[in-house]
Amino acid sequence: MIGQVVNFSEPFIRFGAFVGVFLAMAVWELLAPRRPQAIPRSRRWPGNLGLSVINTVVLRLVFPAAAVGAAIFAESRGWGLFQAINAPAVVAIIGSVVALDLVIYLQHRLFHAAPLLWRLHRLHHADLEFDVSTGVRFHAIEILLSMLIKIGAVMALGAPAVAVLVFEVLLNATTMFNHANVKLAQPLDRMLRLIVVTPDMHRVHHSVHHEETNSNFGFNLPWWDRLFRTYRAQPADGHDDMIIGLEQFRDPAELQLSRMLLQPARDVEA
Numbered sequence: 001m002i003g004q005v006v007n008f009s010e011p012f013i014r015f016g017a018f019v020g021v022f023l024a025m026a027v028w029e030l031l032a033p034r035r036p037q038a039i040p041r042s043r044r045w046p047g048n049l050g051l052s053v054i055n056t057v058v059l060r061l062v063f064p065a066a067a068v069g070a071a072i073f074a075e076s077r078g079w080g081l082f083q084a085i086n087a088p089a090v091v092a093i094i095g096s097v098v099a100l101d102l103v104i105y106l107q108h109r110l111f112h113a114a115p116l117l118w119r120l121h122r123l124h125h126a127d128l129e130f131d132v133s134t135g136v137r138f139h140a141i142e143i144l145l146s147m148l149i150k151i152g153a154v155m156a157l158g159a160p161a162v163a164v165l166v167f168e169v170l171l172n173a174t175t176m177f178n179h180a181n182v183k184l185a186q187p188l189d190r191m192l193r194l195i196v197v198t199p200d201m202h203r204v205h206h207s208v209h210h211e212e213t214n215s216n217f218g219f220n221l222p223w224w225d226r227l228f229r230t231y232r233a234q235p236a237d238g239h240d241d242m243i244i245g246l247e248q249f250r251d252p253a254e255l256q257l258s259r260m261l262l263q264p265a266r267d268v269e270a
Contacts, residue, residue: 010068010165011060014172021173025132025180032183034199035240037129039252045133047257052136054261055143063147067168070151071161080158089160096159097167098221103153104171105224107146108217119264120145125213126249126263130206135179139264174220178202197222204235208243212236 059066065073074080082092111121120142127134154164178197192198197218205216215232218225225231235242253259 010066010168013165014168017169018172018176021176022132022136025176025182028182029131029180034181034183034203035130037131037181039129039255041131041133043252044127044129044131044255047255047260048127048133048137050257051138051140051260055136055138055140058140059143059147062144063151066147067150067154067164068161070154071159071164074155074158075161078158079155081156082160083158092158092160093163093166096154096157096163097170099157100150100153100159100164100167101171101219101221102224103149104146104220105218105228107149108219109230111142112214112217117142117145122246122249123260123263125206126246126254126260127206128245128250128252128255129181130179130203130244131181132176132179134206135176137260139261141264171220178219193222195222196220200234200239203239203242203244204232206244207235207237208245208247209236213246 063069075083078084081087082095087095111117120139123139123142124134124137127137153159159167174196178199179202180199182199184192184198184200189198189200193201197216197220201216201222202219204212207213212232212235215230216225217230222231237243249263254263
């Protein structure tokens with residue numbers, strides 16, 4: 001019964017959380033930006049937000065029930081680790097959220113390491129600025145593959161539907177937070193990095209330098225980068241002077257939605 005209620009309310013909760021966090025970050029960026037931006041929002045946001053709309057529609061068409069539906073399906077058949085060991089609800093929920101975050105970290109590294117997957121994921125890195133809209137700039141095929149991986153992990157874990165919903169909302173919220181162009185006092189940033197990926201931490205991942213692009217893969221929890229030695233505290237050029245993006249996609253014309261959708265199919269030399 002609880003699972004069915006969660007499944008029914010999931011789209012509304014996720015949409016409400018998305019809009020609320022996105023608007024909060026957008027206002028924060030206006031009031032206290034971390035870096036000046038050479039390319040205005042009016043040039044970048046139509047393409048980035050256009051991708052978000054396309055991804056939402058495509059995802060709902062292909063996976064109407066998404067990961068929450070997979071959790072309900074697995075629960076009805078007694079599948080998955082937490083159901084097999086009859087774990088208490090609190091253990092299953094917390095364990096599922098942490099385990100799913102690890103899966104997303106490993107998936108992120110895979111999309112950097114495998115050339116075909118990198119072709120999809122590089123669209124996210126080709127943004128010429130770094131702000132809250134970058135957090136929704138992904139190719140639809142990457143979103144579909146990510147959902148397949150997530151569904152597999154949910155069913156293998158036997159994750160409760162409520163845990164999957166909590167994870168999805170947290171992941172969306174923290175992704176927008178850690179991509180936001182917002183200023184945090186350094187002592188606060190150092191403290192927050194113990195429990196969540198901060199904008200200064202994740203911005204390093206969007207550096208034009210290859211060795212920095214392949215660091216700080218976490219979206220939500222910051223622990224995996226330290227555990228697997230992919231953590232880099234600061235960019236070599238400093239946050240004010242670092243260059244965002246990829247060498248082979250410096251033309252502002254690449255910010256057009258049509259070019260972004262076709263980017264994985266194009267060979268562009270640096």
